[in-house]
C-alpha cells in the first residue's frame with residue numbers, strides 16, 4: 001500500500017466517437033486508470049472552455065477532452081473548433097500559472113478503445129507527476145486568514161531611518 | 163432618516179483609481195439631486211468625515227452606499243464590513259468593486275514582488291531598500307499603516323452585495339439613471355430591482371450595440387490595433403484580426419470604444435449569463451480563426467501576445483478561477 005497521489009480527472013467525450021471508444025474499452029475489459037470521470041457531450045465542439053475552468057476550480061487536477069479525428073466529426077468540423085479553443089485555453093492557463101499539461105486533447109474514433117485506454121492511463125501518469133493542482137501559491141510564509149482578518153503582508157520589513 | 167428627514171448616502175473608495183468618484187461628479191447637475199434628496203454622511207473624496215463617525219451610526223441607518231474599489235488591504239476590508247453593517251443597500255460600484263478590474267491583475271504576482279516593485283525599481287530612489295513597516299513605535303504610540311492582503315478581492319468576495327454596477331468607470335448617464343431610480347424608490351414611485359441584479363447596464367453584449375458590420379469573415383492573423391493602418395471604420399474589429407472583447411462584454415456603454423475606432427477591452431464585465439468572462443472570449447476569438455492545423459492555429463494565436471491579460475483584463479479576480487486559490491478561503 002503506497003500513498004501515491006490519485007489525481008481527479010474530468011473527461012469530456014463526444015457522443016459519436018470517443019465516448020464509444022471508451023465504451024469499447026469497457027466492454028472489451030481493457031484495463032486503464034480509473035481516475036477519469038467521463039462527461040458525455042454530443043460533440044467536442046460543445047466543449048465550452050467554461051467547463052474546463054469549472055472542473056479545475058471545483059477540484060479536478062486535470063481535464064481530458066476527446067473528440068473524433070479531424071475530418072471525421074459527426075457535425076462536419078466542430079472538432080476543429082474544439083482544437084482552436086483548446087489551444088487558446090492552454091495559453092490562458094499558462095498565464096494563470098497552471099501547467100498547460102493539465103488539459104489534454106485526444107482524438108479517438110469509435111473503434112479505438114485501446115487508444116482511449118492507453119491515452120487515459122498516460123494522462124493519469126502525467127498528472128500524477130505534476131501533483132495536485134495547487135497553483136497560485138507563493139513562498140512568502142504561512143498565510144492563514146482563519147481569524148477573519150486579512151492575510152499578510154509585505155515580503156520584507158526594513159528599518160525606518162531615524 | 164436624519165433630523166432633516168432625508169435618507170443617508172455614503173460613497174467610499176477602497177483600492178481604486180478615483181475614476182469612479184470622478185464619474186459620479188461627472189453627472190453634472192444630477193449631483194445636486196443627490197444633495198437635494200439625500201443626507202450625504204460619508205464620502206471621503208467630497209467631504210470630511212471620520213471612520214469613527216461611521217462607527218457611531220446605527221446599523222442599517224445608511225440607505226445607500228456606493229462602494230468602489232477592490233479589497234486589497236485590511237483597511238479596505240474593515241470599511242467594507244463596516245459600511246455593509248451600516249447600510250441597507252450596498253452597491254458594488256465600478257469594475258474594481260464588481261470584478262477586480264485592473265488592480266486585480268496584480269493577483270498574478272506574489273505580494274512580495276508587488277511591494278518590491280513599488281519600492282525598489284530603477285525609477286525609485288531607495289538605495290537602502292527601505293520598505294514600509296505595517297506598525298512602528300513612535301513616542302506618541304504605535305503607528306499602523308494598512309497591511310496588504312495576498313490578493314485583491316472584489317467586494318462580493320468579502321461582504322454581501324445588493325447590486326452590481328459595472329464599468330470602468332460606470333458611464334455617467336447610467337449613474338444618473340440609477341440615482342433617479344433610487345430617488346423614485348425613496349418617494350415610493352418605483353421599486354428596487356431584485357437583490358443581486360446588475361444595475362446601470364444593459365443585458366446583452368457590446369456587439370449588440372456596436373455600429374460595425376459583422377459578416378462571417380475569418381482571419382489568418384491577429385494584430386494589435388496600432389499595427390493596422392488603416393483600420394476599416396465600418397467593419398467589425400474582430401473580423402479585421404483585432405482582438406475585441408465585445409462579444410463577452412455586457413452592454414450599456416453604447417459600444418463607446420468600437421464606436422470611435424478602438425477595440426472593446428471589456429470594462430463592463432461579463433455579459434448576462436456568462437459564468438466565466440475569459441472562457442467566453444476564448445470561444446469568441448477561436449471562432450474567427452481560419453485554420454485547422456495546430457501549427458497554423460498556434461501561429462495565429464501568437465498575434466495575441468498576452469492572452470491571459472487580454473481575456474481577463476477586468477475580470478481576473480472575479481473569474482471562475484479567481485486567479486488565486488487563497489482568495490476563496492477568506493470571506
Ligand code: SF4
Nearest residue numbers: 178181256257258330
Ligand atoms: S472601476 Fe475603473 S474608474 Fe473605477 S476605481 Fe476601478 S479603475 Fe478606477
Ligand code: SF4
Nearest residue numbers: 369372398399406408
Ligand atoms: S467584436 Fe467588437 S467590433 Fe466586432 S461587433 Fe463586437 S464590439 Fe463591435
Ligand code: SF4
Nearest residue numbers: 415419426427429430
Ligand atoms: S466598449 Fe467595452 S471597454 Fe469600451 S466602455 Fe464599453 S464596455 Fe468598456
